[in-house]
Amino acid sequence: MTTRQSAGRTALTGVRVFDGRQLSEPRTVVIDGPVIGTDPAGARIVDADGGVLLPGLIDAHIHLHGRDTLEQLCSWGVTTGLDMATWPPELVSSLRGIDGLTDIRSPGIPVIGPAGPHSHFGMPADAVVPDGEAADRFVSARVAEGADYIKIVLEAPGDGGPDPAVARAVVDAARRHGKNVVAHASSPGAYALALEAGADIVTHVPNEDPLGDDIVARMVAGRRVAVPTLSMMQALAALRGNADAFAAASDSVAALYRAGVPVLAGTDAAVQPGLPQLVAHGDSLHHELELLVAAGLSTVDALRAATVLPAHHFGLGDRGAVEPGLRADLVLVDGDPLADIRATRNIERIWCGGVEHAPAATLGATPPLTTPDRSTSA
Numbered sequence: 001m002t003t004r005q006s007a008g009r010t011a012l013t014g015v016r017v018f019d020g021r022q023l024s025e026p027r028t029v030v031i032d033g034p035v036i037g038t039d040p041a042g043a044r045i046v047d048a049d050g051g052v053l054l055p056g057l058i059d060a061h062i063h064l065h066g067r068d069t070l071e072q073l074c075s076w077g078v079t080t081g082l083d084m085a086t087w088p089p090e091l092v093s094s095l096r097g098i099d100g101l102t103d104i105r106s107p108g109i110p111v112i113g114p115a116g117p118h119s120h121f122g123m124p125a126d127a128v129v130p131d132g133e134a135a136d137r138f139v140s141a142r143v144a145e146g147a148d149y150i151k152i153v154l155e156a157p158g159d160g161g162p163d164p165a166v167a168r169a170v171v172d173a174a175r176r177h178g179k180n181v182v183a184h185a186s187s188p189g190a191y192a193l194a195l196e197a198g199a200d201i202v203t204h205v206p207n208e209d210p211l212g213d214d215i216v217a218r219m220v221a222g223r224r225v226a227v228p229t230l231s232m233m234q235a236l237a238a239l240r241g242n243a244d245a246f247a248a249a250s251d252s253v254a255a256l257y258r259a260g261v262p263v264l265a266g267t268d269a270a271v272q273p274g275l276p277q278l279v280a281h282g283d284s285l286h287h288e289l290e291l292l293v294a295a296g297l298s299t300v301d302a303l304r305a306a307t308v309l310p311a312h313h314f315g316l317g318d319r320g321a322v323e324p325g326l327r328a329d330l331v332l333v334d335g336d337p338l339a340d341i342r343a344t345r346n347i348e349r350i351w352c353g354g355v356e357h358a359p360a361a362t363l364g365a366t367p368p369l370t371t372p373d374r375s376t377s378a
Helices: 067-075 089-094 132-145 164-176 188-197 213-221 230-239 243-259 283-295 299-305 308-313 341-345
Strands: 009-017 027-032 035-037 044-047 052-055 057-062 078-083 103-105 150-153 181-184 201-203 225-227 330-333 347-352 355-357
Touching (some): 057 067, 057 283, 057 308, 067 078, 078 308, 078 347, 181 188, 188 201, 188 213, 213 243, 230 243, 230 283, 243 283, 283 299, 283 341, 299 308, 299 341
Parallel strands (some): 009 044, 009 052, 150 181, 181 201, 201 225
Antiparallel strands (some): 009 027, 027 035, 052 330, 330 347, 347 355
């Protein structure tokens, strides 16, 4: 459980602000209730003493499990979580818009194939979409439930995932509803299918087999976005006793980045009942930033991958930067993450929608997350 201080007016003095490109000279930033303000009159003064102020971090691939998910994310400065498959709809709805906690977006139930690995996760029956007509019904149902985007879990041809025609029909239906499509693709074959279907955002990168130059070129030509989830890929490689396989995933990120593909920071943090938690909520995003830098991203672009870029590509125009009028999602750190990305872990203060929270480091060990019966990761 996090500790929190109600929103009010606070003036952070002597703070160096990450503006998406560099650090500013020390200046004052005003937190005025839930937004960033301009008038420090009457504000509580907090002397940042040259500390670095980051926009609240955005994890572009998580899974939800309850209010404790939001509390854990918030305690690590992750003020927005982009869920990639959680149900039932009532659970997702109960976690939306909780004042002062991590804000979420979600697709709800994803599309899966009839025989792929995810068909064994206990997903609802309507997650399996057999044809184009069913694709339209599926997307309409998710939109009616409040889905912010549509998620489809693709597999390599022959591995039991959605049929290519179904994948294209899902994308077409999402377009008619004005929704983007996020495609799970953890193999080169699934990546190719995601591009053929027209998915906007592709999450994961393969272990063992790096993406070919043709796939990278198609990502560029199609203006696609990558969320590689290196934390999860590294954990899976270690779990399978083949840590060297992770090198391919890192190499793929390097190739995508060099080619100019937008790379977003996402972790695939999840809790699966009966299985070990491979990637923990909150802490893992800082590890993801470290892995992105190790793969070749500059520290500036790693920070952008967890702030301005996911805000832009997921249509979150009210966050991702430290500017007046935007949400007061802020993380004050000790040290310079542009010089050493590990400084993002040195959290001194966190504000989520203007509400101040104690960092995880001051709260002791993170308690285990509870696991409702109907929730999963993909």
